[in-house]
Each structure stands twice: as structure tokens, then as C-alpha cells.
Amino acid sequence: xxxxxxxxxxxxxxxxxxxxxxxxxxxxxxxxxxxxxxxxxxxxxxxxxxxxxxxxxxxxxxxxxxxxxxxxxxxxxxxxxxxxxxxxxxxxxxxxxxxxxxxxxxxxxxxxxxxxxxxxxxxxxxxxxxxxxxxxxxxxxxxxxxxxxxxxxxxxxxxxxxxxxxxxxxxxxxxxxxxxxxxxxxxxxxxxxxxxxxxxxxxxxxxxxxxxxxxxxxxxxxxxxxxxxxxxxxxxxxxxxxxxxxxxxxxxxxxxxxxxxxxxxxxxxxxxxxxxxxxxxxxxxxxxxxxxxxxxxxxxxxxxxxxxxxxxxxxxxxxxxxxxxxxxxxxxxxxxxxxx
Amino acid sequence: xxxxxxxxxxxxxxxxxxxxxxxxxxxxxxxxxxxxxxxxxxxxxxxxxxxxxxxxxxxxxxxxxxxxxxxxxxxxxxxxxxxxxxxxxxxxxxxxxxxxxxxxxxxxxxxxxxxxxxxxxxxxxxxxxxxxxxxxxxxxxxxxxxxxxxxxxxxxxxxxxxxxxxxxxxxxxxxxxxxxxxxxxxxxxxxxxxxxxxxxxxxxxxxxxxxxxxxxxxxxxxxxxxxxxxxxxxxxxxxxxxxxxxxxxxxxxxxxxxxxxxxxxxxxxxxxxxxxxxxxxxxxxxxxxxxxxxxxxxxxxxxxxxxxxxxxxxxxxxxxxxxxxxxxxxxxxxxxxxxx
Numbered sequence: 001x002x003x004x005x006x007x008x009x010x011x012x013x014x015x016x017x018x019x020x021x022x023x024x025x026x027x028x029x030x031x032x033x034x035x036x037x038x039x040x041x042x043x044x045x046x047x048x049x050x051x052x053x054x055x056x057x058x059x060x061x062x063x064x065x066x067x068x069x070x071x072x073x074x075x076x077x078x079x080x081x082x083x084x085x086x087x088x089x090x091x092x093x094x095x096x097x098x099x100x101x102x103x104x105x106x107x108x109x110x111x112x113x114x115x116x117x118x119x120x121x122x123x124x125x126x127x128x129x130x131x132x133x134x135x136x137x138x139x140x141x142x143x144x145x146x147x148x149x150x151x152x153x154x155x156x157x158x159x160x161x162x163x164x165x166x167x168x169x170x171x172x173x174x175x176x177x178x179x180x181x182x183x184x185x186x187x188x189x190x191x192x193x194x195x196x197x198x199x200x201x202x203x204x205x206x207x208x209x210x211x212x213x214x215x216x217x218x219x220x221x222x223x224x225x226x227x228x229x230x231x232x233x234x235x236x237x238x239x240x241x242x243x244x245x246x247x248x249x250x251x252x253x254x255x256x257x258x259x260x261x262x263x264x265x266x267x268x269x270x271x272x273x274x275x276x277x278x279x280x281x282x283x284x285x286x287x288x289x290x291x292x293x294x295x296x297x298x299x300x301x302x303x304x305x306x307x308x309x310x311x312x313x314x315x316x317x318x319x320x321x322x323x324x325x326x327x328x329x330x331x332x333x334x335x336x337x338x339x340x
Numbered sequence: 341x342x343x344x345x346x347x348x349x350x351x352x353x354x355x356x357x358x359x360x361x362x363x364x365x366x367x368x369x370x371x372x373x374x375x376x377x378x379x380x381x382x383x384x385x386x387x388x389x390x391x392x393x394x395x396x397x398x399x400x401x402x403x404x405x406x407x408x409x410x411x412x413x414x415x416x417x418x419x420x421x422x423x424x425x426x427x428x429x430x431x432x433x434x435x436x437x438x439x440x441x442x443x444x445x446x447x448x449x450x451x452x453x454x455x456x457x458x459x460x461x462x463x464x465x466x467x468x469x470x471x472x473x474x475x476x477x478x479x480x481x482x483x484x485x486x487x488x489x490x491x492x493x494x495x496x497x498x499x500x501x502x503x504x505x506x507x508x509x510x511x512x513x514x515x516x517x518x519x520x521x522x523x524x525x526x527x528x529x530x531x532x533x534x535x536x537x538x539x540x541x542x543x544x545x546x547x548x549x550x551x552x553x554x555x556x557x558x559x560x561x562x563x564x565x566x567x568x569x570x571x572x573x574x575x576x577x578x579x580x581x582x583x584x585x586x587x588x589x590x591x592x593x594x595x596x597x598x599x600x601x602x603x604x605x606x607x608x609x610x611x612x613x614x615x616x617x618x619x620x621x622x623x624x625x626x627x628x629x630x631x632x633x634x635x636x637x638x639x640x641x642x643x644x645x646x647x648x649x650x651x652x653x654x655x656x657x658x659x660x661x662x663x664x665x666x667x668x669x670x671x672x673x674x675x676x677x678x679x680x
Contacts, residue, residue: 003419003423003424003425003550004425004550005425005428005549005550005553005578005579005580006549006550006551006552006553006578008553009553009578009579009580009581011528011553011554012530012553012554012578012580012581013553013580013581013584015446015500015501015528015529015530015554016445016446016581016584017445017446017447017448020444020445020584020587020588021584023587025583025586025587026587026591027409027591028409028591029409036405039405039406041404041405041406042404043404044404045402045403045404046403046404050403051398051399051403054398055395055398055399058391058394058395058398058597059391059395061569062385062569063385063386063390063391063566063567063568063569063570063601064381064382064383064384064385064386064566064567064568064569065376065379065381065568065569066379066381066562066568066569067569067571069367069368069369079343083343084343085343085344085345088345093433093571093590093593093595094590094592094593096590096591096592097590100590104360104444104469104470105356105357105360105469106355106356106357107357108357108448108449108471109448109449109471122590122591125587126588129444129445129587129588130444130470131448131449160355161355188351188355189355190352190355209345209346210343210344210345210346211346212346213345213346213348213349213350213351213352213353214351214352214355222406226403226404227403227404228403228404228405228406228592229401229402229403229404229405229406229407229595229596230403230595230596230597231407231433231592231593231595238345238346238349238352239345239349240345240349240352240353241349241352241353241356243365244353244356244360244361246365247360247363247365247366247465247469248360248466248469250433250434250436250437250440250462251366251367251368251436251462252434252436252568252571253433253434253571255433255569255570255571255595255597255598256569256570257398257570257595257597257598258595258597261403
């Protein structure tokens with residue numbers, strides 16, 4: 001006999017916050033395809049040396065024991081990598097967990113949160129879950145950041161938080177040199193720089209940490225480090241700010257195998273950096289080839305993906321023909337924008 | 341040169357919600373010890389067959405690719421295990437992530453949340469992060485649940501949420517037969533039953549799911565399944581409620597290796613169940629031995645740990661002598677209670 005649920009969930013749903021019920025869940029349904037480009041992942045699996053090191057380490061770990069509360073050695077290596085303080089490094093189950101924790105400790109009922117738009121749709125969804133008010137600031141028609149408008153929006157709404165993805169998903173746009181410093185100088189907000197794609201290009205805000213406590217920089221091993229499947233990310237912030245964000249992060253959030261994988265990826269940093277350079281060269285080649293195709297426009301990208309505008313044919317048609325005729329799965333950003 | 345942080349973080353800290361700043365972070369600092377009992381873990385490492393299966397699977401996985409958005413096969417196996425609907429199963433990075441998500445979609449500024457006290461301190465911390473108001477309902481002096489008082493507190497405060505850990509950490513008390521049905525009948529709240537330790541004893545609320553949409557049951561593989569180090573838990577709920585909770589859960593929250601480990605643990609369910617029976621037999625032996633020791637009182641437990649009250653000597657002294665003279669690390673629940 002198949003189980004069935006209670007006939008009505010109305011009374012239960014009435015207990016869910018209305019702002020949550022109004023949201024569409026983050027989702028991604030996509031057909032399998034031999035050339036999978038739709039999630040901005042690395043095209044390379046983790047190097048064999050990384051997999052071997054992780055499997056060797058995993059075998060010897062006590063799986064019945066919680067991971068260390070603070071993985072000190074890893075935190076110190078990440079700190080050294082960015083010349084920052086170990087007490088200002090937080091590790092997470094992907095950098096998404098640290099976006100979530102940062103929003104959780106700053107956003108309550110009605111809190112304005114400024115982000116460029118379009119951008120990674122998770123920011124908007126989480127702001128809504130915490131009862132905040134998303135203040136989107138449109139990119140220019142050429143998908144460049146409008147720094148003046150961001151400053152104005154943050155000042156006008158007195159937003160305690162501005163979240164910028166640089167390079168930006170899905171446009172590939174880097175936040176320009178000096179723009180983070182401007183946000184810090186001209187607004188009173190906590191500036192969260194999500195640098196998930198920064199290994200592929202564009203400036204980094206990390207050096208500003210030394211002089212600015214109102215800055216949180218998020219990094220991930222899901223892109224250039226080929227570890228999207230193992231989930232590892234981290235935040236860099238002033239130690240006092242990191243200690244507050246940590247309160248909304250779950251204890252034992254990064255499992256033992258992923259901790260080993262992060263170590264192994266750091267050990268293989270040179271090899272991974274060479275692959276990152278190869279991705280950048282491919283991107284440049286792709287941009288040149290795309291720019292020679294009539295009927296579409298490719299926008300310059302600092303990330304590991306390229307946004308195109310379909311002029312001659314509808315985007316949905318291009319999307320479907322690419323996957324059906326060529327086995328190339330891309331992301332339909334026109335569709336994503338509806339959610340963003 | 342050692343990096344240094346900006347001289348003052350005051351302006352940044354002013355942007356953190358005051359209710360968050362008032363909280364003490366969840367933490368656990370403990371000395372290493374050969375007999376580690378302080379985290380209620382399984383004393384057995386994951387079976388070799390589990391480790392072997394996971395390592396075999398891990399090697400073949402594309403680590404550069406995000407895990408599946410919904411791991412359908414695993415969700416269906418978990419549903420079958422509990423005779424529940426696959427659409428009413430949510431997987432998480434430990435069951436803590438699903439506690440967090442459930443609170444996030446129900447708790448806003450001032451929302452009352454009823455829990456017994458003392459209990460797992462994470463509930464109180466997360467309620468505070470989301471701006472809610474924790475309503476603790478004391479256990480009886482013998483550490484039994486006071487179901488009348490829970491019902492009264494939920495009704496008096498019109499709390500949309502009651503969270504009960506059964507068996508309860510740190511007391512080992514099972515929520516009595518019929519008590520969940522009473523909470524459902526006599527309050528209008530969503531009842532969250534955290535059954536992390538239920539494999540070791542006490543009733544389960546799972547059969548009530550069929551008739552009650554206001555019920556969420558949380559389960560974990562961190563205890564009886566020996567996988568605390570890999571982080572896996574899940575929630576069972578009405579599909580409509582599960583869909584709302586999913587909005588606060590991060591996409592790709594369970595990594596590829598942990599998904600493989602959950603499958604392997606389900607494959608080894610018989611072996612793990614035999615180990616669970618062995619833990620129960622050890623608990624009964626321990627309780628008998630403890631009850632023969634003058635100067636302390638052992639409380640009956642349905643979990644994989646036993647709470648004792650130190651009568652003759654201070655608890656802190658017993659804690660320190662156990663670890664220093666015998667290498668036995670326990671949890672000082674008197675200290676935890678300060679945080680709870």
C-alpha cells in the first residue's frame with residue numbers, strides 16, 4: 001500500500017511565514033548532456049593526486065566522530081593563502097552556507113539588502129526567508145555594474161548590507177577596480193563580496209580587509225578548484241565580524257572527507273592554477289569565436305562562462321537546439337532572470 | 341609580517357542584529373582522550389564494508405560537478421524505510437541543517453518557540469538568530485517531560501512551533517507514548533520531533549505523519565549509523581510543508597561522498613542494527629553499574645548516553661578526574677546547562 005499524506009496541509013502552511021510562502025524555491029532541472037556548461041563548474045574533474053590523497057585520508061578517519069569544531073590547520077593554510085588572520089577565516093559547506101549565515105545575522109523583518117541585478121538568485125531568496133527587503137540595482141544595458149546607483153541605493157535605504165558577486169553570475173562582469181573601496185567609503189553598510197569566480201579574473205577585495213572591518217569576502221573551491229561535488233567554501237572577515245557570523249553557521253558543518261579534499265586541493269594548487277589559466281585561454285577563444293557569429297552578441301567575461309544575447313533567434317530555441325542537436329547544455333539566463 | 345585587522349570593528353558590529361550579538365556561540369572545547377563519550381557518537385567506526393563502498397563510489401564520481409539537486413534514489417530509499425512519501429523527505433548536511441531550515445521558515449521577530457529545557461542548545465541559539473523568543477518549559481526534577489506544561493506554554497504564547505528532542509539530549513528521556521498526539525490535538529503548532537537518538541529507544545512519531553500535516557520528524561545518520569564525521573540527516577514531513585522548508589535549505593547541501601555514504605549505510609542496515617542492540621545492552625549494563633555507586637544518581641536513558649547527578653562530589657571535579665586519571669571524556673552537562 002502506498003503511503004498517503006494527511007488530506008489537508010492548510011493549518012500547517014498557515015504557520016509558515018508569508019514571505020517564505022511567496023517565494024519560488026531555488027531549483028535547477030536540466031537534461032543530462034555530454035557537454036555540461038550550465039552550472040559554471042570546472043570542466044576538469046579533481047586531479048587524480050587530489051582524489052588519491054583524499055581517499056587515503058578518508059580511509060583512516062573515524063567516520064563515527066564529528067569533524068573538528070574548528071579545523072585549525074586548514075583555517076591557517078587558508079589564512080596564509082590570502083595573507084589574512086586565521087581568526088578571520090570561517091569554513092562552510094560551500095560558500096553558500098556563509099552567504100546564508102552572513103544574511104542570518106544581519107537581516108530581520110524589513111531589513112533592506114542591496115544587490116546588483118541580475119545576479120545569483122540565492123541572495124534574493126535568502127533575504128526573503130529572513131524577512132528582509134531585496135533592493136535590486138540594475139546593471140547597465142551592457143551588463144556593467146552601476147556603482148553610483150549602488151551607493152545611492154545603499155544610502156537612500158540605509159541598507160546594512162550590500163552583496164556583490166564579482167565576477168557576476170550570470171553576466172561575467174568584474175566589479176571594477178576601486179568600486180569596493182567606494183562602497184566602503186560612501187556607505188555605512190557591510191559589504192559582502194562573493195568572489196566565487198575571482199580565480200578566473202577581475203580584482204579581489206581581499207587586500208582591503210586589513211583596513212576595513214565592514215567587508216566580508218567569500219571564496220569557494222567549487223569552481224577553479226574542481227570540488228563542486230564536495231562542497232567547500234570560506235569567508236574572510238575581521239575576526240570580530242567572523243565571530244558573529246559563526247553564530248548562524250551550523251556546528252560541524254564541513255565533513256571529514258571535504259576537509260581532506262580542501263587540504264589536497266591546496267597541495268595541488270600549482271596544477272589547479274595551470275588549469276585555471278587553460279580555462280581563461282578557452283574563454284578568450286570562445287569569446288572571439290562567438291563574436292564572429294552573426295545574430296548573437298557575446299559580453300566580455302572575467303569568469304569561467306560567457307553570457308550571450310540571442311538577437312536573431314529566441315534564446316529558448318537556441319538553448320533547445322544546442323542540447324538536442326549538439327549535446328551542449330547551457331544555462332538559459334533569460335529564464336533565470338525571471339526568478340532573479 | 342603578520343597581517344593585522346582594522347583597528348576598530350565597532351561600525352561593523354553595529355550592523356549585526358542585537359539579538360545575535362547577545363548570544364554565546366555554540367562551541368565545544370574538549371581535551372583529546374582515549375575514551376571519548378562527550379558527543380554521544382557511536383563507539384564504532386563505520387563498518388569496513390561501508391567505507392569500502394564509499395571509497396569505490398567516490399573514485400568514480402565527477403568531483404567537479406555539483407551533487408544532484410534532489411538525490412532521488414536516496415530519497416526514495418529513506419521514504420521506503422519509514423513507509424513515507426518521497427516527496428515528504430528532505431536530506432541535509434546533518435539533521436541540524438533541517439532544524440535550521442524549519443526554524444528559518446517559521447520564526448521571525450518575536451515568534452515564540454516552545455522547547456523543553458534543558459535540551460540541545462542549538463534550538464535556543466537558532467531561535468535567537470532569527471529574532472524569535474525561546475519559551476523554555478522545564479523538565480520535572482526527575483528530568484521527565486512535562487507534557488501538560490508544554491501544551492499550556494504553546495497555547496498561552498500561541499507559539500507556531502514546538503521543538504522536542506526525543507530521547508532528549510542531555511537527559512536521555514523519551515517523549516512518552518501519546519504525547520506527540522496530544523501536542524498535535526491540543527495546540528495549533530507545528531511539532532518538530534528531533535529523533536536523533538530514537539534508534540536507541542523510545543517511541544517514534546513517524547506513524548503520525550499520515551494523519552498530521554503539522555508534524556516534522558528529524559532523523560540523523562550521526563548516531564546509530566556511525567556517520568557523524570560525514571554529516572547526513574533528513575526530515576520527514578507532509579510534502580507541502582517539506583516544500584516550504586526546502587526554500588531555506590541550501591541547494592546542493594549534501595556532497596557526493598556523503599550521498600554515497602548514506603546509501604552504503606542503508607545497505608549495511610542489518611549490521612548497524614546489531615551494533616545498535618549492542619549499544620543498548622551496554623547502556624543497560626552501565627546504568628546497573630552506575631546505580632551501585634554511592635554518591636551519584638543515574639537517570640534512566642532511552643538514548644546512547646546516561647545522565648548522572650553527582651551528589652557526593654562536584655560535577656566539575658568528577659569530570660576532570662575521569663579524563664585525567666582514566667582517560668574517559670564525558671560531557672559536563674552542568675556546564676552545558678549554563679548555555680542552554
